[in-house]
Amino acid sequence: MPWFSYREGVLHAEGVPLSAIAKAVGTPAYVYSVAALTDRYTALSEAFAGLPALIAYAVKANGNLAVLRHLGSLGAGADVVSAGEMQLALKAGIAPNKIIFAGVGKTADEMRAALRAGNTGILQFNVESEPELHLLSQVATELGVVAPIAIRINPDIDAKTHKKITTGKAENKFGIPIARAREIYAEAMKLPGIKPLAVHVHIGSQLTDLAPYDATFARLADLVRELRADGVPLARIDLGGGLGIRYDGETAPDPRAYADLVRKHIAPLGCELALEPGRFIVGNAGLLLCGVTYVKQADAKRFLILDAGMNDLIRPALYEAHHGIVSVAEPAADAVYAPADVVGPVCETGDTFAEERPLPPMQAGDLLAILSAGAYSAAMASTYNARPLAPEVLVHGDRFAIVRRRPTIEDMTVLETQPTWLDKAAS
Numbered sequence: 227m228p229w230f231s232y233r234e235g236v237l238h239a240e241g242v243p244l245s246a247i248a249k250a251v252g253t254p255a256y257v258y259s260v261a262a263l264t265d266r267y268t269a270l271s272e273a274f275a276g277l278p279a280l281i282a283y284a285v286k287a288n289g290n291l292a293v294l295r296h297l298g299s300l301g302a303g304a305d306v307v308s309a310g311e312m313q314l315a316l317k318a319g320i321a322p323n324k325i326i327f328a329g330v331g332k333t334a335d336e337m338r339a340a341l342r343a344g345n346t347g348i349l350q351f352n353v354e355s356e357p358e359l360h361l362l363s364q365v366a367t368e369l370g371v372v373a374p375i376a377i378r379i380n381p382d383i384d385a386k387t388h389k390k391i392t393t394g395k396a397e398n399k400f401g402i403p404i405a406r407a408r409e410i411y412a413e414a415m416k417l418p419g420i421k422p423l424a425v426h427v428h429i430g431s432q433l434t435d436l437a438p439y440d441a442t443f444a445r446l447a448d449l450v451r452e453l454r455a456d457g458v459p460l461a462r463i464d465l466g467g468g469l470g471i472r473y474d475g476e477t478a479p480d481p482r483a484y485a486d487l488v489r490k491h492i493a494p495l496g497c498e499l500a501l502e503p504g505r506f507i508v509g510n511a512g513l514l515l516c517g518v519t520y521v522k523q524a525d526a527k528r529f530l531i532l533d534a535g536m537n538d539l540i541r542p543a544l545y546e547a548h549h550g551i552v553s554v555a556e557p558a559a560d561a562v563y564a565p566a567d568v569v570g571p572v573c574e575t576g577d578t579f580a581e582e583r584p585l586p587p588m589q590a591g592d593l594l595a596i597l598s599a600g601a602y603s604a605a606m607a608s609t610y611n612a613r614p615l616a617p618e619v620l621v622h623g624d625r626f627a628i629v630r631r632r633p634t635i636e637d638m639t640v641l642e643t644q645p646t647w648l649d650k651a652a653s
């Protein structure tokens with residue numbers, strides 16, 4: 227990753243030494259590169275050059291407002307899965323007519339908020355079930371508006387990714403089985419307050435093999451032709467996200483090869499397109515900068531105990547995910563690498579970032595970077611063990627700025643109140 231590299235013996239984010247960020251901000255801290263965000267967004271938009279494609283960035287991957295604002299200024303729309311994410315996108319300056327609302331559990335309140343956003347309402351709801359379709363019809367009718375919708379089709383394709391991030395198999399909770407699609411569109415056509423104008427698929431995340439897309443797009447194209455023959459006025463095809471990145475030597479798919487599949491199957495249908503990439507854009511654009519608190523030698527094992535924990539980055543615990551881990555000080559050319567278990571301070575055995583990872587000699591006080599931590603990392607953090615959320619830092623050239631500061635214990639307890647009867651309850 228060219229955005230994070232050693233210069234003069236220190237790992238840099240673009241032109242900024244990570245040691246300088248650690249000194250100014252403390253550790254742990256997330257560090258994101260503007261150049262990386264721009265590069266990945268542009269690689270995708272250039273791959274789709276000539277096609278009418280909206281890149282609706284999946285906010286759930288990383289909802290930091292500065293990240294959203296930058297992607298929005300490059301032209302990105304937003305794919306959101308809650309009213310909260312919609313508000314983040316709007317706050318970051320993304321126009322309502324570039325926002326797509328997905329998710330299996332949209333509430334009536336969330337539907338109202340999305341139908342009213344910016345007076346015009348959002349671009350599209352991706353409806354995941356019949357009960358949702360009926361509720362949306364009711365809510366839109368009450369407001370006297372029409373909800374533009376796609377129905378999320380579950381194509382029953384194995385995305386060949388980790389089972390916790392595969393979403394397009396028949397047994398997953400997402401979408402409507404493809405065999406029932408025509409029936410549900412026919413129903414949607416009759417409902418008041420509903421305008422079916424799009425179809426949607428999203429088969430999973432971190433796909434490194436394009437074959438499942440090939441199969442999905444072929445199935446989807448057939449379905450679009452059938453729906454059109456049924457009289458459904460389809461104007462947009464939403465292909466979801468899922469493009470994988472390199473964490474551990476995988477070959478990440480080339481966005482141009484992905485776009486070629488779209489050209490082959492989908493472009494001939496003459497529809498507008500929407501894409502919902504999350505990880506592809508932000509995953510490799512960030513890292514988690516941490517400090518070594520202790521080096522503990524136990525029998526044959528070396529433990530590096532970090533000041534970052536599973537509350538900061540849960541992917542290894544949740545998905546057995548691999549993240550590269552490197553020393554911020556460039557190891558000497560003749561440094562001897564030895565296995566280490568890299569763990570956090572949280573009181574859980576699952577608080578492990580890596581086992582038996584070959585690493586150079588490290589001492590307490592040294593800095594490490596956990597790589598590829600731009601997606602589903604800060605976004606999934608919690609304050610378990612009353613640990614403050616790690617701050618987020620954005621780097622641009624030789625400048626950096628704190629775009630989310632580290633909360634104080636006051637910030638962390640500001641929502642709590644003590645009932646007046648509590649003191650008396652003890653007596």
Ligand SMILES: *Cc1c(COP(=O)(O)O)cnc(C)c1O
Pocket residue numbers: 284286287305328329428430431432466467468469502503504505506601
């Ligand atoms: C999570 C999600 C995405 C983004 O997935 P990535 O793998 O990060 O690209 C896109 N669309 C939907 C519906 C999602 O749930």
